Amino acid sequence: MQESKIRNELAEKIEEIRFIREELGKWTGKTAANFPEKLRRGIENLEWKIQTTPLNLQEEKKLIEKIKKLENQLEVHVKIEQLKQKNLELIAEIKALKTRMKLCRDKILEKVEQSKFYHEKFVEKSNEAKEVKKEADLSHQSFLSAKTEFNGIKMEIAKILNEIKRLKEEIIMEYEKNKRKNEELLLKNLEAQALKKLERGEKLTWEEFRLVIERKSAQG
Numbered sequence: 001m002q003e004s005k006i007r008n009e010l011a012e013k014i015e016e017i018r019f020i021r022e023e024l025g026k027w028t029g030k031t032a033a034n035f036p037e038k039l040r041r042g043i044e045n046l047e048w049k050i051q052t053t054p055l056n057l058q059e060e061k062k063l064i065e066k067i068k069k070l071e072n073q074l075e076v077h078v079k080i081e082q083l084k085q086k087n088l089e090l091i092a093e094i095k096a097l098k099t100r101m102k103l104c105r106d107k108i109l110e111k112v113e114q115s116k117f118y119h120e121k122f123v124e125k126s127n128e129a130k131e132v133k134k135e136a137d138l139s140h141q142s143f144l145s146a147k148t149e150f151n152g153i154k155m156e157i158a159k160i161l162n163e164i165k166r167l168k169e170e171i172i173m174e175y176e177k178n179k180r181k182n183e184e185l186l187l188k189n190l191e192a193q194a195l196k197k198l199e200r201g202e203k204l205t206w207e208e209f210r211l212v213i214e215r216k217s218a219q220g
Contacts, residue, residue, distance in 0.1 A: 006104065017090040023083055039074040043067055056161050063178045085205065089190065096186045103178045111171045118160045118167075125160070129153045 046067050050060060132146040132153070194208040204212070 006101045006150050008141055010094060010101065012098065013090055013094045017087060017094065020083055020087050020090065035084070039077065043070045043074070046070070056191055082205070089162050092189055096182050100179060100182050103182075104175055107171055107174050107178075113220055115164055116201060118164050122160050125153050143199050187211065187215065 046063050049055075050063050055063070129150050132150050135142050135146050190208070191211055194204055194212050197204055197208070198212075
């Protein structure tokens with residue numbers, strides 16, 4: 001059930017990343033191959049020219065139109081960068097989900113093998129108990145002896161059932177442990193990416209800003 005849930009999450013993330021990449025293709029086609037910084041400098045230069053150079057109304061209007069055009073291109077670049085960042089975040093989430101799925105499968109296979117072993121033991125002891133009961137019907141003394149042996153087998157069966165129960169609990173605990181570990185690792189990676197963006201003087205998304213604040217608060 002847990003693996004099915006992870007698989008559904010993975011399918012959703014893959015669909016989301018497909019949509020993001022389609023959007024990237026659309027937005028990339030709307031802009032020229034200019035760097036955002038070059039566009040910003042162009043806008044600043046034109047604004048400075050308007051402020052410092054005597055211009056007639058027609059000349060000023062042309063410069064304002066150029067500024068608007070450059071601002072539109074800059075807006076497209078900003079959108080593209082946001083989509084690229086979202087794409088990276090989704091890739092990280094997909095990797096984390098695949099890791100969780102593999103760990104879950106490995107643990108389940110391991111516990112299934114152990115459960116199979118104990119089930120075979122259970123069947124073996126149950127068959128032994130039937131044979132003992134047949135022998136017990138032969139005589140009263142044999143019955144008393146078989147009863148004692150049967151009780152011992154019942155205790156072994158109870159131990160096996162308890163072991164099966166313990167293994168099931170271990171599967172759940174191990175999954176939850178790995179889930180928390182992978183989620184923490186993902187948050188650390190996202191936090192590290194956000195901090196690197198801050199070091200480079202880049203603007204954080206609201207999700208990145210909230211993540212950094214929450215983790216700083218949690219760390220005291």
